[in-house]
Amino acid sequence: MISRIRRSELATPASSEKMLAKAPGIGADLVFMDLEDACAPSAKAQGRANIIKALNEYDWGDTVRAVRVNGLDTIWCHDDVVEIVSAAGHNLDVIIVPKARSARDVWWFDVLLSQLEAKIGLTHRIGLEVLIEEAEGLGNAFDIAAASPRLEAVILGAGDLSASLRARVDTNFQPVRSYPGDFWHHARSTIVAAARAAGIDAIDYPFPNYRDEEAYRRNCDAASMLGFDGKWCIHPSQVPIANAVFSPTPEEIEWANTTRDAYRAAESSGTGAIAVNGMLVDAAHMRHVETTLNRAQRRLPDGNGHQ
Template sequence: MTSRDLRVRRSELATPASSEKMLAKAPTTGADLVFMDLEDACAPSAKIQGRANIVKALNEYDWGDTVRAVRVNGLDTVWCHDDVIEVVSAAGHNLDVIIVPKARTARDVWWFDTLLGQLEAKLRLPHRIGLEVLIEEAEGLGNAYEIAKASPRLEAIILGAGDLSASLRARVDTNFQPVRGYPGDFWHHARATVVAAARAAGIDAIDYPFPNYRDEEAYRRDCDTASMLGFDGKWCIHPSQVPLANTAFSPTPEEIEWATGTRDAYRAAESAGTGAIAVDGMLVDAAHMRHVDTILSRARRKDRDAHGHQ
């Protein structure tokens, strides 16, 4: 069983690398994953100091079971190469994941995979550092399937609505929602594409950030929409969003009860030679059992996380 199978990503909390205060608070927020951000949340003048802040946070803070991640700058910037080398060289033994922004092709992922492989061998790191990739460019959305399968160290792909809306020249507000009435979920196509690409590759799918952190009810609805589509978690831009995401992307007690009862009933019928049964007046067959497996798998991952078996 690999780290990608064990990590829980209901909530991924963004934390500016330039803020030592926020970095110190991040491990206590209850987020499944915290990523220290050297890209958009870090001004150009603060990026080099941000690397030092990240190294200190990784090496000195008690992260418990929180997945420790860093979002580096993109391949088209002057900072990317040193972001990876300096952070991994100084704190790679305490780093779980690097998040790659603005991936456009599978080759972008290959670059990070190759560099990390070289560093892991040189530094003799005891574990493989995972990758998560942001789909936030029109070209990246078009290549989502190839990107999702580009590396065995890739653990998740993330939908980045902010840059993607700019890349598409979409007319959206600062919360990445259409400025005028739109029939349905504005992001449905992009969401469905990212989820399908993630499932085809056997990795996780993470939904986009929701900047309006004061509107908890709207964030909760957005989490529910993403969860219904199959996403494993959602970006959090503020600690107040963490418990909302953790709840939305966890199976409910009712779902677990239904899945457990249905599994037991189906297995009993199957052992007697029956391939379909009735549960609460509804037909249940092999297709339904795949849904049962999904619910129980998520419940097991959550339970492992709660007991520190990451």
């Protein structure tokens, strides 16, 4: 699997040429051009044409280029994939699959992409990300996450999932009445665990209230503490917040480096547990050290974070 940086995934309506033109310069790690919820039925065909133009003509730099196609149960899905990959597959990194209900849904996209890649002679494999946003999909999250070697990330889709669960939430996908703790804790934990078991990334749900930047930051913090790699951004103002929250802090990096060096020095003399600044450190802590330093490495500003 290709390792990509995914702190921020910016949604951009495929129906808006103006927004598509601005998207490469906003600073998001990944931009997905949206043919599903952001495009009315009458605008989907033109949306495909806009995406093809954006992929083939715009300078995306290190930004990961993605497209969210329409769902497998719609009349647009097949044409979305075939037309865009055939015309711009050389410049496309990822396809985002909405409303995945089972591993079979992922298999369908995998097979179709394999056929198209062979037909047009692509020199790279197009990756997949899948949205878990149906009750059936949440129940099958572990099978879905392991369904294809081209799958790179699992995304929690709180909007449709809350509707599928018949949850009583507001337009920001938060409970309409007092609720103890994080309303989305179970779904979040399930997505993270499924992603980690499959060795892929986990991306948190969109936060529609883009004017409340502090609330978005708190929401990012909660997801980051659980282990998510990034979060969707529905507005450019959310991008720098997500990029900051899902990056290790200088203090975390310093702790990881100090702890690693001290542990290696002790390990060379046969010691398996040591004290660092008054805290016991053993092999379990080294896994946290490795996670922190790997995240830091993927976020270096010299381009190593984008592969």
